[in-house]
Amino acid sequence: MIKDLDLLQINFDTNSLWIVNITLAIIMFGVALDISLQDFKTLLKYPKPVLIGIFSQFFLVPLVTLLLIYLIKPLPSIALGMIMIAACPGGNVSNFMTKLANGNTALSISLTAFSTIAALFMTPINLSIWSNFYQPTALILKDININPLEVTKLVLLILGIPLVLGMLIRTYRPKFAKKSARILKPISIIIFITLISIAFYKNLAIFKSHIHYVFYIVIAHNIILYIVGFYMAKIGNLGYKNQKTLSIETGIQNSGLGLMLVFLFFNGLGGMALLVAFWGIWEIPSGLLLAYYWNRKKIKKI
Numbered sequence: 001m002i003k004d005l006d007l008l009q010i011n012f013d014t015n016s017l018w019i020v021n022i023t024l025a026i027i028m029f030g031v032a033l034d035i036s037l038q039d040f041k042t043l044l045k046y047p048k049p050v051l052i053g054i055f056s057q058f059f060l061v062p063l064v065t066l067l068l069i070y071l072i073k074p075l076p077s078i079a080l081g082m083i084m085i086a087a088c089p090g091g092n093v094s095n096f097m098t099k100l101a102n103g104n105t106a107l108s109i110s111l112t113a114f115s116t117i118a119a120l121f122m123t124p125i126n127l128s129i130w131s132n133f134y135q136p137t138a139l140i141l142k143d144i145n146i147n148p149l150e151v152t153k154l155v156l157l158i159l160g161i162p163l164v165l166g167m168l169i170r171t172y173r174p175k176f177a178k179k180s181a182r183i184l185k186p187i188s189i190i191i192f193i194t195l196i197s198i199a200f201y202k203n204l205a206i207f208k209s210h211i212h213y214v215f216y217i218v219i220a221h222n223i224i225l226y227i228v229g230f231y232m233a234k235i236g237n238l239g240y241k242n243q244k245t246l247s248i249e250t251g252i253q254n255s256g257l258g259l260m261l262v263f264l265f266f267n268g269l270g271g272m273a274l275l276v277a278f279w280g281i282w283e284i285p286s287g288l289l290l291a292y293y294w295n296r297k298k299i300k301k302i
Helices: 002-006 014-032 037-045 048-072 076-087 094-100 105-131 135-144 148-172 174-202 204-213 215-235 240-251 255-265 270-296
Strands: none
Touching (some): 014 105, 014 255, 048 215, 076 215, 076 255, 076 270, 094 174, 105 148, 105 255, 174 204, 174 270, 204 270, 240 270, 255 270
């Protein structure tokens, strides 16, 4: 059963990977057009929300994921997919969802920037460290022998460089950046959602036959991360808008990056690819539903 699942071939070729690469870079570039150096200076004066967000993203998320893995004991490759999701930075679509939820959009964008910078070294480190805390996933890593430096290079190419370029344009051409961001961000997100939809359609038969392996795991994992982010902000005595923001930032992971890493470094390992791919499909409606709920809810005074 395990062997059959891991021999599963998801219809996702090299050209599709590069399209996803470019789309992720464009989304990151669009987000960066809203970030200025002044934003960083402001956050340095009041860094608490960002520090809590980064702590939640890169420590609590993998810790909670590991505890969930020990609790449900999924197939090893599926467990590794869960750790891959946990090792990725927050997803860029979280900015749109935070705005819809009447959260702190400025904080969301800043967390995206900070988590992207941190991901250059934290994603490969977290993937390696937390995978080795669970013996079945540690065994897979020994066979694959992933190179953290190569992962760092990929994250730098897809997320780091577009972030720096976008910020530079925002700093030296603010009017152009503002106009461009209005067009670029929604278009790039629509393209990304379209790519996910096409990939799902191409692999519809595979999902129908194997979705039971990951369906409830992904839903439970995602909901738990939303809760972790929300209550971590609450424990940190942050305002309600920031609580919503950290919930979305913690629950929405960069599944596109995760899928890239699965196919480039794990040869599309069946269970792993299935989980990460379904996460990318699931987190969009789940994030939109949560954001819509908060949008309709009466504003809570703090």
